[in-house]
Amino acid sequence: MRRSMLTALTLAFAVPAGAAIWQGGDLSRFFAASASSGDLLQGCTDVPEAVALATELRDRALRIERYMEALDTRKAELATAEAALKARATELRQQKSGIQSRRDGAAQAVREDIDRLVAVYDQMKPAEAAAVLTNLPPDFAAEILMRVQPETGARIIAVVEPRQAALLTAQMGARSVQND
Incomplete structure (x- = not known):
């Protein structure tokens, strides 16, 4: 009887999870909902294996939820860092083009000065x-x-x-x- 109860509990969790995966749904909502339901052990509190399994599943669901929150936080941090890097790269490109234009201007001025000097020596x-x-x-x-x-x-x-x-x-x- 205990094995059939565990099998029934496993199917009770596996079938909705499988359906959620099949439909491409978000499993974190499923785990959060299943972990918070109070009737999870209704009628099974006298079976220690069922209580242990329910506790383990609830703990796993909470760990998965925390992991998903940490992933979302990390994604937001990465997006912020990426935006900052793009802005800095744009700023550096603008500075580089400004430096290059000043350098080209200075080189042109030197060439003009040398050309004037050469004209003097020609005369x-x-x-x-x-x-x-x-x-x-x-x-x-x-x-x-x-x-x-x-x-x-x-x-x-x-x-x-x-x-x-x-x-x-x-x-x-x-x-x-x-x-x-």
Whole structure:
């Protein structure tokens, strides 16, 4: 008789749970409802196995309910964190584009300044340009010589003392190799 009672109790819980699963329902409502029903043990309080089974099922239902609540809390926390990360990523992309545009603007300004300087050296007499270039750092002087008109650059290098001309020519060649 006790086995048939346990089988009946098992079927009493398994059939509605199976139906809920079959219909795609939410089992947490089923467990909460079954755990809170007062008539779960009606007529079975004298069977210790039934009382133990009902207690265990109620405890399991409560654990599952707490777990589902913890999952919902964790989902909400993850959604909040994801939104914060997306906002930060958007902010960083905007900062990056701002930095890039400022960098491009600064590079353009430097190019314009160098172009003006090159135009000045193009207009100078070769001897005057050579006197100024020999007092500049070699890499800067080589950059200017590379940008002036080739004929002007040749005249300037012809006026520079040979040792300095060799150094400037080497700098120009190294600059060309770096750009390739």
